[in-house]
Amino acid sequence: MSSESMALAIIFVFVIGITIVGMVPGMNKKMSLEEWAVGGRNFGRWLNWFILAGEIYTAFAFLGASGWAYARGGPTFYILGYGALAYLVGYYVLPAFAPLGRKYGLMTQPDLVEHIYKSRTLGILTAVIGVAFLLPYLQLQLTGLGLIIETCSYGQISRVQAMLMAFSMVAVFVYTSGLKGVATTAVIKDVVMIVAVVFFGLYLPIHYFGSVGGMFEAVEAAKPGFLALPGGTKALDVGWVMSTLVLTSLGFYMWPHFAANSFSAKSADVLRHNAVYLPLYQICLVFPMLIGFTALLVLVPALKTPDMAFMAIVQQTFPGWALGLVGGAGALACMIPAADLLLSTSMLFSRNVYGKTIGKNTSSESMGKIARVMVLVLTTIALLLAIYLPNMLVNLLLTGYSGVTQFFPMLVLGVFWKKATKLGAFCGVLIGEILVFGLILGKMDPVPFLGQHLNAGFVALVINMVVFVAISAMTYKPESNKG
Amino acid sequence: MNPVKVILTLIPFIWTIGMIPFVNRVKPIVFGLPFLAFWLIAGIFVAFICIKCLYHIDSKNNQDS
Known part of the structure; x- marks a missing residue:
């Protein structure tokens, strides 16, 4: 088998395999809206762990962290800091949200706002702002996926074909299985991602420089100060990192999809218990950075797109199967967070915008149908935006x-x-x-x-x-x- | 609020955010990592220990009440 078809075959196995796994929980079973949207509120420690942890390893962790290390140096290390603090904030905040959700049947973040302030208008405002920030995030996952599969299949699958194929599959399993489908696929995605980043993150610096420390010594010798603040930038200094750490640690659980994820927990203790161990998971984020720093010294000529650093160095060092592996893992890193985003955006739209305005008298059963159909509609919108207006939402994303x-x-x-x-x-x-x-x-x-x-x-x-x-x-x- | 819990909550923030001006350096390289990266990773373990202690205090209190 040529290395191109090898890479292609591996990517296909990943993408199709994950779709089948994602569909299983919803097959032969009629799910109520509550089961579909918040997993029937019975996720124990493990499922809750993977749904919360899984959100960290997105397209950004995969391509962005290595790209930031490659282009910006020291400021990238802020990524190591915010997660542990965010979980500490979550340790207090999530166990306060979850019982309200159970008691009053809340499923989304605007539900929670509406409940706290007894104000429907404030709920609708929160939903509209939420959709405005989630949709570009969804599109980012799509664009990232297109880029990864196009590169890793050696251009055999075009960006648009990749996005169409992978996202129809995401839509199908979110439609059938809801949050349970997202949680079970997140387990597989995380295992694959960790194996991939740990392997490449350790192998590449050792292969080129003998050890991780040797690689950093070489970066410091070539570019003194690049590994501290502000590194390769002008403005990302000590003040920026400190203020960004405050912002991201407080803001982490304010993403609308996390509210739904905390409502899925069986009890407040599940959320507290997981907050203890989730910080350790953050350590894995150092590996994509090691790849980016190695790429900085090894890749000649310099890359025009820093986000390609991970794939470019793997392509230069390994045969086709390895690129297929990176492509497969990268595809999952985009698909699973996208599934979670898709689910939350459709709930915000159908339950908190439509259901509170035009569709006030919709029964809960037809609301469930509308939310599911909304998944398909949103997938189409995100696809059209990603294909025809790739830059329109950049401002929202920033x-x-x-x-x-x-x-x-x-x-x-x-x-x-x-x-x-x-x-x-x-x-x-x-x-x-x-x-x-x-x-x-x-x-x-x-x-x-x-x-x-x-x-x-x-x-x-x-x-x-x-x-x-x-x-x-x-x-x-x-x-x-x-x- | 329990003062021990307040301290346990503050330590990770001081370690990871408050100390940044003093740890913004490349050398010494510790465990193969530039000093800033080493400090932030150490902060993950500090946060882990603090949250673990908080969890123990809270689950004890829950049993008592």
């Missing part, structure tokens, strides 16, 4: 993490602080989002501050928080909250 983090005061203080009010939440979120868009699209990110730089999302979050607390304190009336 603002993604900063954007969803603006939910933090509203959601977390809403649960833990008695005096939080509807008006405070409204003003805080709106001001936060306007600042995020204004600063980032106005090319003010990172924001210069006292000779250092701050992440624009962090600046917006601080102002959002101040506005939220001030207006809540002014409008809070003890008796009005009892209803």
Whole structure:
């Protein structure tokens, strides 16, 4: 078998295999909306672990972390820091959300907002903002997948063909199995990803430089200071890393799809218990970085697209089967998070936007049908956008993490602080989002501050928080909250 | 709130965020990693230990009540 067809065969096995695994839980079984969307709220430790952990190894961890290391150096290390802190935040926050979900039948993040503030409008606003940030994220997974499969099949499958094929499969298994399908496939995806990144992450530096330490010594000798801050950049300095770590650790669980994932847990203890061990999983993120740093020294001439660093160095070092393996693992890294995003976006749209406006009287059974059909509609929209307007959503994507983090005061203080009010939440979120868009699209990110730089999302979050607390304190009336 | 829990919650944030200005350096290379990367990975273990202690305190309290 030629190395091209070998690579192609391996990618096919991965993509088709995962689809079959994903379809199994939903076969021969009629699922209620609750079973489909939040797995019937009976995920024990292991399934909950993989659904929470699985979100970390996305297209970004695979291509982005190695690409950042290749192009930016030291600032990449922030990725090692935020996860453990995010789980510590989650240790307090998720066990507070999950029982509310069980008690009041909540399934999505806007459900939770609507419940806390008794405001349908605020729920709809949260849903609309959520969809605006999830859709570009979905498209990113699609575009990443197209790039990976095109490169790893040596161009035998074009980008568009790859996206069409893989995403119809994702849509099929989300349609049939819902969150259970996402969780079971996440198990396989994580195992494959870890084997791939650990193997290549250790093999490549050892192959070229004798050891990981030898590789870093060589980087330091070739580019002194590249491995500290601000590395290969001008503005990603100490202040940027510190503010970004605050932003990402608080914002991690503000992604709308994570709310659904926490509602799937059997008990609050499952969430607490997993928060203990999830940080250790973060260590694996160092391996794609090792690949990126090795590529920096080994690849000549330099790459135009840093995100290709991982695939380019594997292609240069190994025969075709290895590239097939990277392609297969990379395809899964895009497909499974995409499945979770697809499920959440369709729920936000059907339950929290349609169901609260035009379709107020929809029965729960037909809502289940609408949510499933929405999966197919959204897949089509994301595909069309990825094929015809690949750059249109880039602006939304740039603002993604900063954007969803603006939910933090509203959601977390809403649960833990008695005096939080509807008006405070409204003003805080709106001001936060306007600042995020204004600063980032106005090319003010990172924001210069006292000779250092701050992440624009962090600046917006601080102002959002101040506005939220001030207006809540002014409008809070003890008796009005009892209803 | 239990002061031990407050301290256990603060330590990982101080380690990973607060200490960045003091650990922003390449040398010494520890376990084959540049110092900044080593520090952040050590922070993962620190967070793990702190959350584990929090979990023990909380599950004990839950049994008592």
